[in-house]
Amino acid sequence: MAEPLLEARSVTKRYGHVQALDGASFAVLPGEVVALIGDNGAGKSTLVKVLSGAIRPDGGEILVEGEPVSLSSPVDARRHGIETVYQDLALAPDLDAAANLYLGREIYLVPLLRVLNRSAMRRSAVSAFAELGVELPDVSAPVATLSGGQRQSVAVARAVAFASKVIFMDEPTAALGVVQRGRVLDNIRRVRDRGISVVLISHNMPEVLAVADRVEVLRLGRRVARFTASEASLEQLVGAMTGALTTEGEGGVK
Amino acid sequence: MTGGVQAGAAPAGGATPQPRPREPWRGPAARRLARRLITANETWTLLALAILVIYFTVRAPREFFTLSDFSLIAQNSAALLVMAVGQTYVILTAGIDLSVGSVLVLSGVVAAEYYTHNGGAAAGTGTVWLGAVIGLAVGFGWGAVQGFLVAKAKVPPLIATLAGFGAALGVSYLVTGGSDISSMPKKLTSTIGLASIAGVQWLIVISFLVAIVFGLILAYTRFGRYTYAIGSNPEAARRVGINVDRHLIKVYALSGLMAGAAGIMSLAFFGNTTIAGHATDNLTVITAVVLGGASLFGGRGTMLGTVIGLFIPAALQTGLVIIHVNQYWQYVAIGAVLVAAVYLDQFRRRLRERA
Ligand SMILES: Nc1ncnc2c1ncn2[C@@H]1O[C@H](COP(=O)(O)OP(=O)(O)OP(=O)(O)O)[C@@H](O)[C@H]1O
Ligand SMILES: [Mg+2]
Numbered sequence: 281m282a283e284p285l286l287e288a289r290s291v292t293k294r295y296g297h298v299q300a301l302d303g304a305s306f307a308v309l310p311g312e313v314v315a316l317i318g319d320n321g322a323g324k325s326t327l328v329k330v331l332s333g334a335i336r337p338d339g340g341e342i343l344v345e346g347e348p349v350s351l352s353s354p355v356d357a358r359r360h361g362i363e364t365v366y367q368d369l370a371l372a373p374d375l376d377a378a379a380n381l382y383l384g385r386e387i388y389l390v391p392l393l394r395v396l397n398r399s400a401m402r403r404s405a406v407s408a409f410a411e412l413g414v415e416l417p418d419v420s421a422p423v424a425t426l427s428g429g430q431r432q433s434v435a436v437a438r439a440v441a442f443a444s445k446v447i448f449m450d451e452p453t454a455a456l457g458v459v460q461r462g463r464v465l466d467n468i469r470r471v472r473d474r475g476i477s478v479v480l481i482s483h484n485m486p487e488v489l490a491v492a493d494r495v496e497v498l499r500l501g502r503r504v505a506r507f508t509a510s511e512a513s514l515e516q517l518v519g520a521m522t523g524a525l526t527t528e529g530e531g532g533v534k
Numbered sequence: 535m536t537g538g539v540q541a542g543a544a545p546a547g548g549a550t551p552q553p554r555p556r557e558p559w560r561g562p563a564a565r566r567l568a569r570r571l572i573t574a575n576e577t578w579t580l581l582a583l584a585i586l587v588i589y590f591t592v593r594a595p596r597e598f599f600t601l602s603d604f605s606l607i608a609q610n611s612a613a614l615l616v617m618a619v620g621q622t623y624v625i626l627t628a629g630i631d632l633s634v635g636s637v638l639v640l641s642g643v644v645a646a647e648y649y650t651h652n653g654g655a656a657a658g659t660g661t662v663w664l665g666a667v668i669g670l671a672v673g674f675g676w677g678a679v680q681g682f683l684v685a686k687a688k689v690p691p692l693i694a695t696l697a698g699f700g701a702a703l704g705v706s707y708l709v710t711g712g713s714d715i716s717s718m719p720k721k722l723t724s725t726i727g728l729a730s731i732a733g734v735q736w737l738i739v740i741s742f743l744v745a746i747v748f749g750l751i752l753a754y755t756r757f758g759r760y761t762y763a764i765g766s767n768p769e770a771a772r773r774v775g776i777n778v779d780r781h782l783i784k785v786y787a788l789s790g791l792m793a794g795a796a797g798i799m800s801l802a803f804f805g806n807t808t809i810a811g812h813a814t815d816n817l818t819v820i821t822a823v824v825l826g827g828a829s830l831f832g833g834r835g836t837m838l839g840t841v842i843g844l845f846i847p848a849a850l851q852t853g854l855v856i857i858h859v860n861q862y863w864q865y866v867a868i869g870a871v872l873v874a875a876v877y878l879d880q881f882r883r884r885l886r887e888r889a
Contacts, residue, residue, distance in 0.1 A: 354772075354774065358775070370767070370769060372762070372763045372766035372767045373766055373767060373833070374765070374766035374834050375762060375763060375766060375833075383770070384774030384775045384776055386759065388756075393755065394755045394756040395754050395755050396754060396755060396756060424886050
């Protein structure tokens with residue numbers, strides 16, 4: 281097995297009485313699509329937030345290319361080439377799509393005075409969206425006026441535009457129609473083919489099996505199984521998620 | 535007042551994109567422009583101001599909206615305009631600054647105290663400048679403390695600045711013993727307070743310069759964009775690496791600084807500290823910002839809107855006096871317009887969320 285690009289080892293996180301992560305481990309290999317699946321409340325989003333620097337874990341280790349790192353903010357994660365599409369999208373609804381794409385990474389006309397180069401940002405936003413096959417009626421309309429699917433596209437485009445190693449996508453297709461959903465899956469493959477690994481979180485098992493190279497299963501805040509997607513069946517995935525099947529720590533599936 | 539947080543969330547479930555109804559008789563570009571104009575709050579505010587001006591001009595063609603009227607209104611509103619500039623930033627972050635009138639008084643009192651001990655009416659230019667800088671620093675510092683309370687101590691802005699409002703006035707009374715200081719340097723009152731440049735009062739020039747400069751900063755720089763982003767969705771701003779707390783402190787400090795500037799302008803204009811005269815400045819200023827189309831939930835509003843919003847009550851007051859209607863009707867009218875403006879904002883927000 282190649283050295284993981286990004287790895288979590290025995291990460292714990294507690295919210296009050298809820299042990300959201302209970303010694304969770306997870307690995308992303310270079311150039312792969314890995315699906316992170318699990319029942320509602322299994323801790324998937326929490327794990328994503330830990331690995332993208334949005335929250336700090338109570339314990340455990342995070343390694344980037346084998347080196348232990350501390351991700352104390354999303355900026356740290358970005359510096360390591362890790363981008364995230366959050367489940368709640370994390371867009372500013374009153375700003376337009378271009379402004380959201382470049383939020384926190386603005387391009388300047390007069391760098392000294394921090395004067396923004398709005399037309400440059402708009403232009404490259406348009407081409408970033410075009411590259412993903414996203415059609416926005418108006419890149420300078422506030423994101424709040426876009427449909428749910430269009431907003432999701434903006435969040436995906438933002439991650440794709442800046443990631444160099446890993447993109448986390450927390451349920452990127454949940455709000456999408458059939459056509460848009462197909463596009464996002466195409467984009468996931470396209471990003472992988474550029475050499476960027478994608479972590480896909482999804483409740484849609486056929487979708488997972490269609491696009492992922494590997495699958496890791498989380499249950500009650502802990503990894504319970506790992507599969508190679510081409511060898512796994514729907515029943516196995518569901519079994520692992522519900523607890524009927526546990527392979528991790530028993531030397532089962534690799 | 536963190537209503538922006540949920541606004542970014544996508545609707546749950548697998549809704550398919552709705553086909554949009556087509557309007558073949560209109561090109562998309564024209565429609566976009568039309569939609570932009572209709573949804574821009576300043577359009578409506580400007581329309582309201584225009585209607586007022588036209589109405590009063592027709593009713594009293596020789597008296598209303600003469601040049602002298604306008605410059606009188608602008609001069610009386612100069613300090614308010616400067617405070618409204620700071621307030622606009624605060625309201626854009628979904629905050630509020632109730633302290634401005636008291637901070638104006640406190641800054642003026644501290645500067646006046648300095649003047650009395652350094653030559654009084656005969657103080658030189660250097661002293662006048664230094665006193666002004668001291669006044670600005672007091673406002674800035676006071677605002678920064680309030681910003682710290684809001685950003686770091688998580689005290690709601692309403693409470694933090696209400697406390698600041700009371701405390702600043704209290705300190706002003708303690709410093710002066712309750713009686714206004716009134717021997718201001720001639721060099722201050724006869725220049726900024728009275729003189730004109732190219733026929734326009736200095737106070738007006740200063741207030742509009744401040745509005746223009748900070749309007750440009752708001753619209754075209756990173757500072758402005760972060761202000762909108764934080765008011766729109768603070769969590770999203772945090773996740774892209776914006777230091778939200780530090781930005782909030784800066785915004786409240788800016789509002790304090792503006793109140794400090796207004797304090798010096800007020801000293802120059804009135805020639806004394808007018809301690810009891812600014813109890814409702816905060817309400818006047820907030821009204822202007824909201825009439826100007828800013829959303830109390832943050833993220834929406836412009837400096838142009840604020841400027842227009844400030845002159846609506848002023849035009850109303852002048853107009854009512856001229857057409858011999860009891861001018862106290864203006865307060866009733868402004869109250870009604872204010873409620874209408876906020877209702878409209880809420881209504882649009884609900885529409886948007888449903889879409
Ligand atoms: N901010 C929070 N405060 C308190 N509890 C939380 C918080 N975030 C998550 N939790 C709890 O931690 C557990 C794991 O939540 P998490 O969001 O990671 O699950 P998930 O696997 O992403 O679920 P879903 O599939 O529904 O998105 C849940 O029990 C949840 O209630
Ligand atoms: Mg989740």
